[in-house]
Amino acid sequence: MVKSELIQQIAAKQSHLPIKDIEASVNYIVDCMSDSLGDGHRIEIRGFGSFSLHYRPSRKAHNPKTGARVLTAAKYTPHFKPGKDLRDRVNESRHTHPIKADHDDEE
DSSP states (O other), X not given: OOHHHHHHHHHHHOTTSOHHHHHHXXXXXXXXXXXXXXXXXXXXXXXXEEEEEEEEOOOEEEOTTTOOEEEOOOEEEEEEEEOHHHHHHHHHHTTTXXXXXXXXXXX
């Protein structure tokens, strides 16, 4: 699902709300979450999951084209940890929607 599909699903269930208001609300929520993570805060949505930052230290890497050694910068990356309710719901859906094997796994 992409953001526009989420907006359409909300609009279908909340027909009394203008789609522009729904779109503005979804964008505002995403902006607030992004700003919060950007400020180093953790986000927890009970029953859904939590967002936090994971520190990635600098590391030695190489440019595969030239073979030159480079040192990557340390950085923080967003991390999502699903909540128990979400994990249970996804696992229960596996009965009706089995996991499909990738083409690479069939070899």
